[in-house]
Amino acid sequence: MKSLVMERKMELSLRDFPEISKAEETLGPRDVRIKLHTVGICGSDVHYYTHGKVGPFEVTEPMILGHEAAGTVIEVGSAVSHLAIGDRVCMEPGIPDPTSKAARLGMYNIDPAVRFWATPPVHGVLRPTCVHPADFTFKLPDSVSMAEGAMVEPLAVGVHAATKARVKPGDVAVVLGAGPIGLVTALSALAAGCARVFVTDLADKKLEIAASLSPAITPVHATKQDLTATVMAATENWGADIVFEATGAPKAAAGVFQPLAPGGCVVFIGGQADPIAYDAGAAMVREARVENIFRYAHVFPRCVGMLASGAIDVKPLITRKFDFNDSVRAFEIAASAPVADVKMQIELPQ
Numbered sequence: 001m002k003s004l005v006m007e008r009k010m011e012l013s014l015r016d017f018p019e020i021s022k023a024e025e026t027l028g029p030r031d032v033r034i035k036l037h038t039v040g041i042c043g044s045d046v047h048y049y050t051h052g053k054v055g056p057f058e059v060t061e062p063m064i065l066g067h068e069a070a071g072t073v074i075e076v077g078s079a080v081s082h083l084a085i086g087d088r089v090c091m092e093p094g095i096p097d098p099t100s101k102a103a104r105l106g107m108y109n110i111d112p113a114v115r116f117w118a119t120p121p122v123h124g125v126l127r128p129t130c131v132h133p134a135d136f137t138f139k140l141p142d143s144v145s146m147a148e149g150a151m152v153e154p155l156a157v158g159v160h161a162a163t164k165a166r167v168k169p170g171d172v173a174v175v176l177g178a179g180p181i182g183l184v185t186a187l188s189a190l191a192a193g194c195a196r197v198f199v200t201d202l203a204d205k206k207l208e209i210a211a212s213l214s215p216a217i218t219p220v221h222a223t224k225q226d227l228t229a230t231v232m233a234a235t236e237n238w239g240a241d242i243v244f245e246a247t248g249a250p251k252a253a254a255g256v257f258q259p260l261a262p263g264g265c266v267v268f269i270g271g272q273a274d275p276i277a278y279d280a281g282a283a284m285v286r287e288a289r290v291e292n293i294f295r296y297a298h299v300f301p302r303c304v305g306m307l308a309s310g311a312i313d314v315k316p317l318i319t320r321k322f323d324f325n326d327s328v329r330a331f332e333i334a335a336s337a338p339v340a341d342v343k344m345q346i347e348l349p350q
């Protein structure tokens, strides 16, 4: 069976990929071998395809894309006791060195040495099987589908953002951006206790999806409506306790403090290709706390737990599915940023 290979910028092919190294395919005692079932298309996958790089990571040799994945365990290393053949699982795509300083400090996600799927020189998982550390492989209960399992990776970003924000029950939050990350952040903020979440975007269809997720979500059109006025009117002119920036757009970042309450918190989630400016004076008079997040650290079990119990439902975010044979077309469509889509997923033949 073939793999989805990014040959170079703007060139994908579905082909055999003998280049994958023996080391990557060898099962160690603490590893499992997984047959991939569902892989979500992430903004970073699309950005590699359209730009050839993401931030400092440049694709210089053919690379397999994909890092949001669920599948079935087909082989278990000799020292693995918590997983068995046949288990349905999702995988955390970043593998840190457990002995590194960052790992010992409890922040392995910001260890510069993390090996992360589909980040050069590490291959992604739009391929038949992969070998992965069992410690970063999480069993899915029967109530969680493969499609939901492949949503755990983006959901983990939202859960990490809500954790960094230190949400308190009854908080009011704003989420800038109704893409996959904005919406999983809104769901995470509600699960963490927010009374109300305002979600902004430019696309009406995405706002419709946002509003459908919960009666506690209020959609706000970023250009047709005045976000700050809307939030102030709803909070007796106090403002939102938390603003999550999930657009990555410099213009959105420039205004993050406007709807923020005194003593509030801004969490920057959206990726920034270039340096951006924000209003430090507006932050100062509010004594705003500013947090930044990069991926997540050990939140997959929480995400699986919330999907299993129904505390979070990500199914409405999955707006399109493609057969693996159509994955080149899936990426072409994803690259056109269709306004009515949130998350697209690819299903591999079983």
Ligand SMILES: [Zn+2]
Binding pocket: 042, 043, 044, 067, 068, 153, 154
């Ligand atoms: Zn992703």
